[in-house]
Amino acid sequence: MPNNEQFLLGYGERLTDRVAAPGGGGPPETPYSFDEAIKRLRGEVRSTSNALEGLPGAACPGNEAVAALTLHPQSLAKSFHPKKLLDNYGLRQVGSRPTELVPEKWTKKEEPRLSPSTTLFVAGDRDRFNDWAEEMSSEPSGVDPVIQRIEAISPFLLEDKLRNLERAEETLGGLLVEIVLHASQTSRYVVDSFIEYASSLGVETRSDKAIFASGLYFVPTEATEAQLSELGKFSFMRAARPLSKMRSTPQVERSSPLSSEYTSTLPPKEPVDDSIRVAIFDGGFPSSSPLAPWVRSFTTKDLGAAVPELEDHGHDVTSALLFGTLEPGVSPRSPLCEVDHYRVLDDASGTDPYELYDVLRRIKDVLDQNEYNFVNLSLGPSVSIEDDDVHPWTAVLDGHLADGKTLMSVAVGNNGEHSDSLSRRIQVPADCINGFALGAADSSRAGWAKAAYSATGPGRSPGYVKPDVLDFGGTLTEPFLVYQSNTPGQLAWTQGTSFASPSALGRALSMRAHFGDRLTPLGIRALLVQSADHREQERREVGWGRLPSNLDEIVSCGDGQVRVLYQGELHPGQYLRARLPLPSEELLGKVGITATFCFATETDPEDPGSYSRAGLDITFRPHSGNFKDESAVDPKTDSFFKRGDWDTERALRTDAQKWETTLRASRSKLGRSLREPVFDIHYNARSNGGMAQGPKAIPYSLVVDVESKRTADLYDRVANTYAGRLEALQPIVAIPASARARIS
Structure with missing residues (x-):
């Protein structure tokens, strides 16, 4: 050196x-005068109250209902939040959803145009909604002035809850859907009421599979369209959407052995730093693999039998993390550390419609009980992200990563060649804002581009720039090389974001091994983003760019x-x-x-x-x-x-x-x-x-x-x-x- x-x-x-806060200006102009706001919204508050009164009592736990309150596009800052207005009537926000609208007027000189806004979901006793309506009509002077920043008030309508049901899988019992409730661990009465209400309609919810994430409750359900229309009357129901499945191992990611002349001698068995803890969650690791000296293999609880095809995928992902893409005739450097490989898939994969809930729970249990600074996920639900709703996988994993102590690399998916632009978007949970989403580049050399199969952005906002970066993932003309699972030193070729992700994490491990804990996982993430080269390509294709293959560049x-x-x-x-x-x-x-x-x-x-x-x-x-x-x-x-x-x-x-x-x-x-x-x-x-x-x-x-x-x-x-x-x-x-x- x-x-x-x-x-x-x-x-x-x-x-x-630390420095003092700079001085600020005066309060910004409101889009409507107070009298205008009262006149505009008086009827809407009354009609909303009437609609909520018309809901079945069993659909309103504790006589509570949920309405939709849409903010003016110029009033989205946190300081304009209508909490005081809601507090005055005993109402509370239970969620929100981004939307777009053309406001009736605004403070800009040009004519109002389609603009992003936010619809708040507001819950409270139905009698208090009536009190609000009465005050708007009789004594409006007592209404909080923030009413001037509200564009519209309405019931939370059924058509806003039933989403993309044409894509749901049909069974003998109806459609397989995921029901999302505005409910947290501290509002179990909402969940209990929903289960009872669903039962009264002849719908059995799979509450044994359900997951809480912050203020949301996700529960898989099988119901007919008629039953879903009735379920949609439940006031705290946010959405009914198609139940997603786990990604299968696509043909593109199944490795094929090279001829016996292509070999790479295994390196010495001692890792560079045995104090680094890294976990892979995948399909399992074959015990006969020549990589076994560097891998501790675990089987998570409640698992069925292992599947050889899934174990092969897990093996190839592990090879990619330990060594990156191999070079025939060249022995790789010693592994940076040992790897904990957790099998989270079994012989029910692809047939159990509720598998994704079990897999997520297995991952969460491991992360809750162990401290890992580095984690790789080359699996996840087979569903592209949505802009206006969060998937349970994203919600749960982002919660775990919120302390910044773990760098989790997540493969964005191999759906980049789908004919539909929305279906080409990154797959869950690559939209985690605390995660590190990896797409695949088609070459490790100059002149690279996004691999055709690699999913595209943008992500949700916040989290708009996704994938975060690309790393080499292999193609048919320049394949990603891994060790075979059964013959020491023999190579196999493959391609996919499943290998770009652990390969990039290997870059992070290298930095940690050589520079120690002076580099935090968050610091390593920033260094990787800083050193990525986008070659003036579109953000939605390459994120911040492709990672350099040369450590010196970082x-x-x-x-x-x-x-x-x-x-x-x-x-x-x-x-x-x-x-x-x-x-x-x-x-x-x-x-x-x-x-x-x-x-x-x-x-x-x-x-x-x-x-x-x-x-x-x-x-x-x-x-x-x-x-x-x-x-x-x-x-x-x-x-x-x-x-x-x-x-x-x-x-x-x-x-x-x-x-x-x-x-x-x-x-x-x-x-x-x-x-x-x-x-x-x-x-x-x-x-x-x-x-x-x-x-x-x-x-x-x-x-x-x-x-x-x-x-x-x-x-x-x-x-x-x-x-x-x-x-x-x-x-x-x-x-x-x-x-x-x-x-x-």
Whole structure:
């Protein structure tokens, strides 16, 4: 290893300080006057109350019902949330759903146009809805002024609950569907009432398979269309949608042995770091495999017999994580660590319609009982994500990943060649905002593109940029090579996102093995995103880009370059000023700055449009000596993270980007325009789209690259300027030459 290696600089958090909040302006203009709002909505509140009164008593647990309240498109900020209005009538929000509408009027000069908004689902005693209607008619002056920010109020209609039932599988008993209720562990009376109501209609719910996730309850059910129409009257029912199945092992991912002349000698059996804990959840691992010395195989509870085809898939996924794609005639480097492989599939796979609930529960039980910093999922439900509802797999796994202590790589699916654009979208749970969604590139060489089979984005907002990145996944012309499961050293070829995902996780393991726990899982994720190359390809195709195969491109700096990693915590309401790593001397010519922010957060699955509970307002101040005027306290701002960098395909709510858990952008500035540049970072906390009560601190990571082609010694200058604060992250284990040349 060269003595003059310029490894990335760590401890960037030492360049941060808390600062006071900047001054704000006055309250924004409301779209309607108070009198206009009362006049517009008086009749809607009355008709909603009447409709709720017309529901069957058995469909309203505790005499409670749910109505839909749609916000004006200009009133989506958490400060405009109508909680006080709801509190006045004993009502509460139980969920929400993103929507689009043309408002009757707005404060902009142009004519109102189709715009994104949010419909809140509001629950309470039916008598209190009537009280609201009475006050709107008799004493409207007592109504909270936030009524001016509401566009419409209506019952939660049946047609908004029955979704895509034409796609549901038909059985002798009706349609196989998933019922979603607005109910949490603390509102079991809603679940009990629903089960009783369903039974009265002759519908048996599979409550033994049901799953709670935050404020939602998911239960598989078999019912006729007529029964579903009656079930839809249950006031807390959010949706009835087709029951999804687990992904089968597609033909594209079934490995085929190469001829005996293609071999790769197995490496020494000692792993680089036996303290790293990584788990794979898949179809099982054959005990006769030559990879057995590096694998601890577990069978989760309540499993039937193993299936050889599924075990082969699990074996190939494990080979991809341990070694990446192999090269004939070349022995790979020693495995970075041992792998815990959990079999979660059995001989019921493909035949049990309720399998996905059992598989998710098996995964959750393992994660609840064990601490893993790294996890791979190359399986999941065979269903593309939806914009306005969250799948139980996504909700449960995002909840586990909310502390930022686990990097979970998730294969996005091999449905990228589907004729329907919606069906080509990434598959659940690749939409986890705290997960790391992997698509497949068609080559490990230059000139690569997305593999045709690899699913496409965008993800849901927040979580819009999905897949996060691509890694090589193999094609027919450039296959992904794995070890055969029964003959030591013999190779097989395959392709699929199932192998791109563990291969990328292997890159993360390599960084952890060589640099130790100074790199957190969240910091590793930020470094991977920062180093991905998108080659100017569409975000929905490649996410942030393809990962480099050369480890040096992630952890080393060349001439005229410096990379700094910041890792720490953000506290609610805090303004943190992060100084960017520029030397004290002015730089000549153009200076490139690239930054990636990653953070982990708790989520609200019942509120897809307000899914993340945390968000960042990031303000760039490039020059400490430039002020707007003499009274200004803080230097002038300039744009850095712009909506146009990531949202080029559809109109999204204007504050959407702040709630994204991953942001990356690049800017080019003249050296003379930069002096002590900083990011001012404000952590916003919300809950169910409104103000948060008792929000938690969140972990974050930030990677900043600075490039100055006219400053060959930039790395040394920055290291000298911040000596004693920034430190080069030297490997604790030497990086072998094979890792420098290629890690796949």
